[in-house]
Amino acid sequence: MSEDVIRVEALDKTFAGGFEALRDIDLEIRRGEIFALLGPNGAGKTTLISVICGLVNPSRGRVLVDGFDNVHQFREARARIGLVPQELTNDAFIKVWDSVSFSRGLFGKPKDPAHIEKVLRSLSLWEKRHNRMITLSGGMKRRVLIAKALAHEPEILFLDEPTAGVDVALRRDMWEVVRQLRDSGVTIILTTHYIEEAEEMADRIGVIRAGELVLVEDKRALMQKLGRKELTIHLRDPLEAMPERLSSHGLRLSDEGHALVYTYDAEAGEDDGTGIAELLADLEAAGIAVKDLHTRQSSLEEIFVNLVKETA
Amino acid sequence: MKFESVKTLYLAEMARSLRTVLQSIVSPVLSTSLYFVVFGAAIGSRISEVDGVSYGAFIVPGLIMLMLLTQSVSNASFGIFFPRFSGTIYEVLSAPISYWEVVVGYVGAAASKSLILGVIALITARLFVPYSIEHPLMMVLFLLLTAVTFSLLGFIIGIWAEGFERLQLVPLLVITPLTFLGGTFYSIDMLPPFWQAVTLANPVVYLVSGFRWSFYGISDVSPLVSLAMILLFLGAAIALVAWIFRTGYRLKP
Numbered sequence: 001m002s003e004d005v006i007r008v009e010a011l012d013k014t015f016a017g018g019f020e021a022l023r024d025i026d027l028e029i030r031r032g033e034i035f036a037l038l039g040p041n042g043a044g045k046t047t048l049i050s051v052i053c054g055l056v057n058p059s060r061g062r063v064l065v066d067g068f069d070n071v072h073q074f075r076e077a078r079a080r081i082g083l084v085p086q087e088l089t090n091d092a093f094i095k096v097w098d099s100v101s102f103s104r105g106l107f108g109k110p111k112d113p114a115h116i117e118k119v120l121r122s123l124s125l126w127e128k129r130h131n132r133m134i135t136l137s138g139g140m141k142r143r144v145l146i147a148k149a150l151a152h153e154p155e156i157l158f159l160d161e162p163t164a165g166v167d168v169a170l171r172r173d174m175w176e177v178v179r180q181l182r183d184s185g186v187t188i189i190l191t192t193h194y195i196e197e198a199e200e201m202a203d204r205i206g207v208i209r210a211g212e213l214v215l216v217e218d219k220r221a222l223m224q225k226l227g228r229k230e231l232t233i234h235l236r237d238p239l240e241a242m243p244e245r246l247s248s249h250g251l252r253l254s255d256e257g258h259a260l261v262y263t264y265d266a267e268a269g270e271d272d273g274t275g276i277a278e279l280l281a282d283l284e285a286a287g288i289a290v291k292d293l294h295t296r297q298s299s300l301e302e303i304f305v306n307l308v309k310e311t312a
Numbered sequence: 313m314k315f316e317s318v319k320t321l322y323l324a325e326m327a328r329s330l331r332t333v334l335q336s337i338v339s340p341v342l343s344t345s346l347y348f349v350v351f352g353a354a355i356g357s358r359i360s361e362v363d364g365v366s367y368g369a370f371i372v373p374g375l376i377m378l379m380l381l382t383q384s385v386s387n388a389s390f391g392i393f394f395p396r397f398s399g400t401i402y403e404v405l406s407a408p409i410s411y412w413e414v415v416v417g418y419v420g421a422a423a424s425k426s427l428i429l430g431v432i433a434l435i436t437a438r439l440f441v442p443y444s445i446e447h448p449l450m451m452v453l454f455l456l457l458t459a460v461t462f463s464l465l466g467f468i469i470g471i472w473a474e475g476f477e478r479l480q481l482v483p484l485l486v487i488t489p490l491t492f493l494g495g496t497f498y499s500i501d502m503l504p505p506f507w508q509a510v511t512l513a514n515p516v517v518y519l520v521s522g523f524r525w526s527f528y529g530i531s532d533v534s535p536l537v538s539l540a541m542i543l544l545f546l547g548a549a550i551a552l553v554a555w556i557f558r559t560g561y562r563l564k565p
Contacts, residue, residue: 015565053406056565075314078408089399093331105320106407148403 004028005156005187006052011061013047013211021047023211025061029156029189034182036202036219037191038304044211045191046086049158053083066155079107082149086160086191088141092134096125099133100147107152119147123177139170146177157181159190163197175201195304199223207307215307223297230296231262231276236289245286249279317409321417322424325391329425336425337432340379344433347375348440351497362499363530368441373524374496375437380430380455381462381491381516385483388422388466393479396471396562405564411557415467422463423456430455443527450535451526457542458519464549471562490516495524500532515545 006029013022021044029035037045050056052063054070054077063070065077091099100116120126123143128136133144142162149157159178163171178201182188192198198205199219206216215222238257252261264274283290329336348368356367363370395401404414437443445451473479494516500508511517512533522538525531531538556563 055402055405057560075408075410078406081406083402083406085399085402087399089402091395091398091400098327102320102324103403106317106403106409108314108317108408110316 003030005031005066006189007064008048008052009061009064011048011051011063012059013044013051013056014059021211022051022058025213027206027213027216029187030204032182032185032187033203034178034188034190034201036198036205037189037208038193038195038198038205039191039208040193043208045208046160047211048208049083049160049189049191053081053158054078079152080155082152082154082157084142084145084149084157084159084162086164088138088145090133090141090144093132095130095132096120096136096144096147097129099144100151103148104151109152115153116151119150122180123147124173139166142166142170142174146174150181154186156187156189159188161191161193163192163194171197207304228297229264229274231264231279232294232296233260233262233283233290234292234294235259236291239288243286243288246279246282249275249282251279314409314413317407318413318417318420321404321409321414322421325418325421326424328391329387329421336429340383340429340433341436344375344379344436345440347371348437352440362502363528365528365530366441369443369528370499370524371497372434372437372441372443373527374494374520376430376433376455377458377494377516377520377523378491378496379433380426380458381487381519382483383426383429384422384459384462385466385469385487387425388419388463389470389473389479389483390466391418391422392467392470393473397476401563415464415553419460419463419467422466423459426459426463427455430459445527446529447526451523454519454523454526454538454542457539457546458523461542461546461549464546464553468549468552468556471556474562490514495520495532515541518542 006027008025008027011022011025012020014020025048027048037048039045047056051058052065052070054074057071063077066080068076068080070077094102097116097120100120101111101113104112104116117126120129123146125140125143125147128140133141136144146159146162162178163174166174175197178188178190190197190201202219204216205219205222207214232254234255235258239253239260240257242251242253246260249262252263253259254261262276262279264276280290351371352368356371359367361367361370392401395404469479469482473481493511494514495511496516500511500517500521503511518533518538518541521532522535522542525535525538555561
């Protein structure tokens with residue numbers, strides 16, 4: 001078993017109208033990871049997922065799912081994949097149980113009520129199993145779509161904007177479900193434009209912009225690499241101006257002279273080049289009394305906004 | 313062939329019509345009864361016989377065909393249009409099944425439904441007029457081929473249609489007129505020679521004629537020609553579906 005459960009090679013997609021939705025995408029998804037595909041609306045997230053799942057024909061390139069070409073060996077490739085679409089599509093009059101059982105049968109798996117029950121229970125849908133889809137709330141419908149995608153016991157689960165339009169409590173529940181799935185060995189690829197979601201869940205992050213994959217990185221490495229840290233030094237006595245001695249540190253006075261703000265690269269911390277030690281020494285030498293220190297690391301959201309801006 | 317997948321699709325489609333089982337049965341019974349009251353009893357009483365068969369009995373095969381054609385087209389077109397419209401088609405398209413398996417599921421279910429309705433109409437007709445079936449095997453063959461062919465046509469319409477209007481357009485503007493002008497209620501030789509020739513361009517003529525032959529042994533055109541024409545339509549429908557799948561037309565961008 002290779003480590004990569006999905007390989008996307010040199011993928012292009014140009015739609016009939018001439019719109020270039022994807023450009024030269026190369027991507028490997030590792031077995032068992034949670035991969036978050038981040039990008040603004042219209043960046044090509046859904047198109048990429050659709051090509052992998054066989055809903056959209058690629059213009060060039062190929063996709064291997066567990067080593068199977070998703071066009072020439074579509075049966076093997078698709079059998080491994082569960083897809084939760086972005087839109088809340090459903091047949092309004094069908095019952096939850098029937099809908100989820102249908103999905104299992106459609107993927108060619110023999111009936112297994114015990115598995116369907118397990119899936120429904122894990123998504124808190126068991127009580128609703130006799131309800132028609134039309135009677136469910138939006139969040140419940142989203143869960144049913146997840147249940148349908150899990151009905152055939154896929155190894156890979158695609159979640160396209162799983163928490164769009166879902167309230168905060170339900171979002172937390174959904175993250176929990178995704179974690180449990182990952183723990184059971186399912187590889188998860190989710191798209192989102194909620195950075196919080198990627199930051200909370202993902203092992204690796206890919207950023208897609210205007211059809212191009214601009215970055216794929218381990219989440220921690222990404223945050224470390226691109227994250228700026230900010231050290232705020234709260235002073236006992238306010239300063240009117242920046243003392244001469246401290247001018248070389250690139251400090252900024254804030255809070256009407258009650259605080260000094262120092263920005264540095266978190267990455268530089270590894271070779272002890274943050275300059276914090278020198279700064280503190282100079283503060284002491286200048287006789288400035290420090291009341292408190294406070295550090296803050298920029299969130300993935302800030303990183304993302306910067307990244308999309310930079311490449312724009 | 314992935315049997316489990318096809319079975320699931322087929323049964324789900326059948327279940328969809330079971331949800332409206334009452335109207336599914338009532339409507340063919342009602343419309344067949346109306347035709348018999350109006351054409352069979354009221355008008356038919358003034359017409360003695362057509363080709364040696366009482367008028368009431370003469371129109372039975374045509375009415376069954378009318379039912380079969382309209383039901384096949386509407387069932388199959390709605391069956392595939394609805395998931396496209398609601399978006400649930402994504403699941404079928406991402407499932408590990410081939411296009412032809414999808415066709416067997418959808419078209420098979422639509423054809424089954426219209427066959428059931430055709431048989432119900434046939435039984436209803438029996439309440440109004442006595443009729444005989446001279447070639448029962450050929451009758452079943454004509455029934456089957458027509459149901460499958462026109463369910464395929466419905467499937468194509470359901471993929472082509474981009475809105476509910478278009479879904480109604482072909483049945484309304486094409487199927488119904490062709491059926492009424494296809495010798496359902498008359499024998500072609502009741503027409504002036506010019507219109508007889510024109511009528512031969514109507515595919516439904518061959519269906520009705522062949523089907524009527526299997527009942528009474530009388531026909532406007534040779535039953536073999538009828539059979540050949542149905543097979544030709546079937547072949548054309550299959551070719552068109554194959555083209556749709558090869559190009560991904562309206563299904564897969």
